[in-house]
Amino acid sequence: MNHDSHGYWQATLGLLTKVLIIWFLVSFGAGILFADALNGIHLGGYPLGFWFAQQGSIYIFIVLIFYYAKKMGDIDRKFDVHED
Amino acid sequence: MDLQSTIYLVVGLSFALYIGIAIWARAGTTSEFYVAGGGVNPVMNGMATAADWMSAASFISMAGLISNMGYGGGLFLMGWTGGYVLLAMLLAPYLRKFGKFTVPQFIGDRFYSKSASTVAVLCLLTASITYIIGQMTGVGVAFSRFLGVSSDVGIYVGMGIVFLYAVFGGMKGITYTQVAQYIVLIFAYTIPAIFISLQLTGNPIPQLGLGSDLVGHDVSLLSKLDSVVTDLGFGKYTTSLPGSKLNMFVYTMSLMIGTAGLPHVIMRFFTVPKVSDARLSAGWALIFIAILYTTAPAVAAMAKTNLIRTVTPGVVMKDSNPFAADASIEYEKRPDWMKRWEKTGLLKFEDKNGDGRIQYYNDKTKNADVLKKAGEAGWKGNELSVNADIIVLANPEIALLPDWVIALVAAGGLAAALSTAAGLLMAISSAVSHDLIKGVFNPGISEKGELLAGKISMAVAIVVSGWLGLNPPGFAAGTVALAFGIAASSLFPAIMMGIFSKKMNKEGAMAGMLSGLFVTLFYVFAHKGLFFIKGTEYLDLIGGPNSFFGITPEAFGAIGALVNFAVAFLVDKVTKEPPEHIQAMVEAVRIPRGSKAVDGAH
Numbered sequence: 001m002n003h004d005s006h007g008y009w010q011a012t013l014g015l016l017t018k019v020l021i022i023w024f025l026v027s028f029g030a031g032i033l034f035a036d037a038l039n040g041i042h043l044g045g046y047p048l049g050f051w052f053a054q055q056g057s058i059y060i061f062i063v064l065i066f067y068y069a070k071k072m073g074d075i076d077r078k079f080d081v082h083e084d
Numbered sequence: 085m086d087l088q089s090t091i092y093l094v095v096g097l098s099f100a101l102y103i104g105i106a107i108w109a110r111a112g113t114t115s116e117f118y119v120a121g122g123g124v125n126p127v128m129n130g131m132a133t134a135a136d137w138m139s140a141a142s143f144i145s146m147a148g149l150i151s152n153m154g155y156g157g158g159l160f161l162m163g164w165t166g167g168y169v170l171l172a173m174l175l176a177p178y179l180r181k182f183g184k185f186t187v188p189q190f191i192g193d194r195f196y197s198k199s200a201s202t203v204a205v206l207c208l209l210t211a212s213i214t215y216i217i218g219q220m221t222g223v224g225v226a227f228s229r230f231l232g233v234s235s236d237v238g239i240y241v242g243m244g245i246v247f248l249y250a251v252f253g254g255m256k257g258i259t260y261t262q263v264a265q266y267i268v269l270i271f272a273y274t275i276p277a278i279f280i281s282l283q284l285t286g287n288p289i290p291q292l293g294l295g296s297d298l299v300g301h302d303v304s305l306l307s308k309l310d311s312v313v314t315d316l317g318f319g320k321y322t323t324s325l326p327g328s329k330l331n332m333f334v335y336t337m338s339l340m341i342g343t344a345g346l347p348h349v350i351m352r353f354f355t356v357p358k359v360s361d362a363r364l365s366a367g368w369a370l371i372f373i374a375i376l377y378t379t380a381p382a383v384a385a386m387a388k389t390n391l392i393r394t395v396t397p398g399v400v401m402k403d404s405n406p407f408a409a410d411a412s413i414e415y416e417k418r419p420d421w422m423k424r425w426e427k428t429g430l431l432k433f434e435d436k437n438g439d440g441r442i443q444y445y446n447d448k449t450k451n452a453d454v455l456k457k458a459g460e461a462g463w464k465g466n467e468l469s470v471n472a473d474i475i476v477l478a479n480p481e482i483a484l485l486p487d488w489v490i491a492l493v494a495a496g497g498l499a500a501a502l503s504t505a506a507g508l509l510m511a512i513s514s515a516v517s518h519d520l521i522k523g524v525f526n527p528g529i530s531e532k533g534e535l536l537a538g539k540i541s542m543a544v545a546i547v548v549s550g551w552l553g554l555n556p557p558g559f560a561a562g563t564v565a566l567a568f569g570i571a572a573s574s575l576f577p578a579i580m581m582g583i584f585s586k587k588m589n590k591e592g593a594m595a596g597m598l599s600g601l602f603v604t605l606f607y608v609f610a611h612k613g614l615f616f617i618k619g620t621e622y623l624d625l626i627g628g629p630n631s632f633f634g635i636t637p638e639a640f641g642a643i644g645a646l647v648n649f650a651v652a653f654l655v656d657k658v659t660k661e662p663p664e665h666i667q668a669m670v671e672a673v674r675i676p677r678g679s680k681a682v683d684g685a686h
Contacts, residue, residue: 009674016173023169027162027340032333035155039323044295045304050322053158054150054381055291058165058374065172065367072177072363081675083358 008079015075019068027057087487091230094491095498098268102249102499105261126361128263130368133352135266137164137369138376139215139504140222143269144497145560148475150384154319156326157384160561161377163336163568165370167343172366175344176353178583180362181672181679185354186511187347187575188519194582195590196666198524203597205515207574208347210601211567212508212515213549215346217616218563219505220553225473225560226497228428235428236554242501243550249502250509250546251539262507265499270375272496276480276489277379280386283483290382298401309389312400316392317449317458321385328634335565335639342568342641345576348504348511359676387475390482394419395444395468407461412441421481430471431478437464444468472559512545513538557612558638565638566608573600573644581652586670592656600648604640611637 030038035049043051076082085093142164150157182190187208192201220239223246228238274290281293285305298305309321318324326332343349352369353362389400396411398404404411415433425431433442445458447466477497480489517538522529529537557563574597581588581596611629614620623629630636635643661667672678 005671005675012674019169019173023166027166027336028333031158031162032329032336036323044292045297045306046295047306047322050155050158050306051295053155054161055294055378057162058377061165061169062367062370062374064169065363065370068169068173069360069363069367073360076360076676081677083360083676083679 004079008075008081011075011079012072015068015071019064023061023064026052026060031057085487087490088232090487091491091494094488095230095495098495098499101264101268102261102502105264108260126356126365127368129352129356129361129365130370131266131372132260132262133349133365133369134372135262135269135499135503136352136507137349137373137504138266138269138500139564140219140226140497140501141504141561141564142376142380143273143500144222144225144476145218145473145562145564146476147380147383147387147479148472149559149561150381151388151475152472153326154313154321154324156324156332157381159326159332159336159339160565161381163339164343165373165377166336167340168366168370168373170340170344171349171353172363174580175350175583176362176366177359177676178673179350179579180353180356181359181674181676183680185351186514186519187350187579188515189523191578191582191593192519192523194666194669195578195588195593196662197590197594200590200594200597201519202524203594204575204578205519207570207597207601208515209512210605211346211571211574212348212512213545214570214616215348215564215567216505216508216545216549217552217556218560218567219501219508220550221556221563222473222497222560223501223505224553225428225430225471226477226494226501228430229425229474229477230494230498232424232427235430238428239550239553243546246502246505246509247543247546250506250513250542262503265503266372268492269496269499269503270372272492272499273376273383273476274379276483276485276493277383277386279485279489280390280479280483281382284386284389290379290386294382294385300401305389306385308400309385312392312406313388314451315406315454316444317446317451317454321388327630327636330633331630331635331639334635334642338569338572338639338641338645339565340572341576341645342570342572345571345574345579346568347515347571347575348507350579351507351511351514359679383476383479387479387482390479391470391475392444394422394482395442406445407457407463409461412443414441416440418442419482419484421478424481425474425478428474430474432469434467434469436467437462442468509542509545513542516541552616555618557616562638566612569604569608569638569641569644570601572641573604573648577645577648577652581649583670583673586667587656587661588652589656589659589662591659592652592654595655596648596652599651600644603647604644607632607640607644608637 031053035053038049039047041048146160179190184190188201188204191204192198223242224235224239227242228235277290278288281290282288284299285293285296286299287293287296296305297303298308306322313321353365356362356365393400395413396406399406422431443463445466477493480493517534521537522534578593578597610622610626
């Protein structure tokens, strides 16, 4: 194998870290740790911290997976390791 | 047509559909039995994964628990969806590239040892059987209402049907059956929610309804609910915590990594054609799951509202005082749905103060004001106990929706319970027949013998879990959470280290899995009894309930996972590196190119 496997893996890990930070911030951050503070803000009839815990984090998780899948596809092609 | 006949009709039609599909797609070879030849597209696979995933715990039990827990119930919502992000990024694509079809096979090959694979089988069986106990509890609730019998009889009937169902088709049958089941269960969940959201808020979309104002009021549903439940001595709905913030944090973490470590979910990602499809499949699965999971909090809050409206009419909509003399309804005038659920033994009324009316409040509250008012009104304790597991099934009845909606929910509940039980039984049977018997004890076993061993292990698993399900360690969702904790503490760290650390060796992985599993089971069994057998709890030994920083046993998996990682790294440091070819294999697994269709041979 003469691919730049080290570079490929670094790029993958970079993307993973980025996604995991957002994953953590919306659920454990906004939904749990800072929920009380955010509850002072309202989104319609929802207190914001409550919204993140019971609605918002789920929507963001979906976006994260599709974003990851797309970016990974780009990385695969850049390092020429994609499937045909 | 009366309600009961409508239920029989709708449930009967849905079953005819599933069985029809199962027969049509009956599995031939072993490989088809387990993974449907690796040819299922990501959207279909996502839908089947969603059906597989959304079990009795999600469908029947979860909203009921959220209804009781309020804000803290969000831990189920975040935990059981956030895990998919981990699954999509950390495990699914690499396991798909690896190209074997069971988790113990991966562990055995990556850690170059049959003992490692046997340890993985042990972890898998413990997690899956615990999971099925939770399912059986849910199956019992669903069948007891469906047939109008006690929940014990419901479990016996459910055991029989689950067995027939799982043995009939293999994974291929199950994949297409599960697409059908998904469709049934998602309609069954959302249609009543839409009706109820319309009734209470005038908004047909439950996700928006939950954030809207009550019909005819300029106060939001949630803030009204907050004040009504606080008046009755319950915790404030939008902020009440499950024990502590720390407990909510580790509980959520436990469910997330457990999701990514549960074998029956991981197996799903072996069935897609390509590595890139494995990533996308997780996304599609989560979309289909999210439809139910974002509806659940609305169902929960609205069911709570409707329950209070039933027992004390006027309190929610007309702001009347719940403690007034004629505020609570008379038992003799209770609605029919209460009578129907009383038959199952899951809803009980006990007239403690002999006034012939139903008082529903939290008599254990620390709010002196509430206790004083209750005392002055002549209340002698809460008189209505509603099992959390009936909330979803009873929900359309509580809201007085048409019969066909009630029947549809019954069909959905049964679909949810059966589909997941079937998926788990597949994971158990492949672990026993393929990984244990063929892989370790008798490599020369014929294909026929392997299939037979698989079916026998399914039967044993059903009997054991059904028996334990008669005296379950908790509500369906709580028991299932224990299973997630077990998977989180044992399998997830091992799989992850197998992919992300080239140097992790067999000694480290095995020591990690065993210590994670042991620590978690030790803490869980202290609360729930040895092997979940009632009466064998040993809480004194660990210093009382939740003695580890107030963490509940359901939440302990995250701690077990930490122990697993720590032990694995320590042992890895003092033992020798994995051989060259294993390190090269890890390199190869990380790169999508060259993925092949899965095959079972070694």
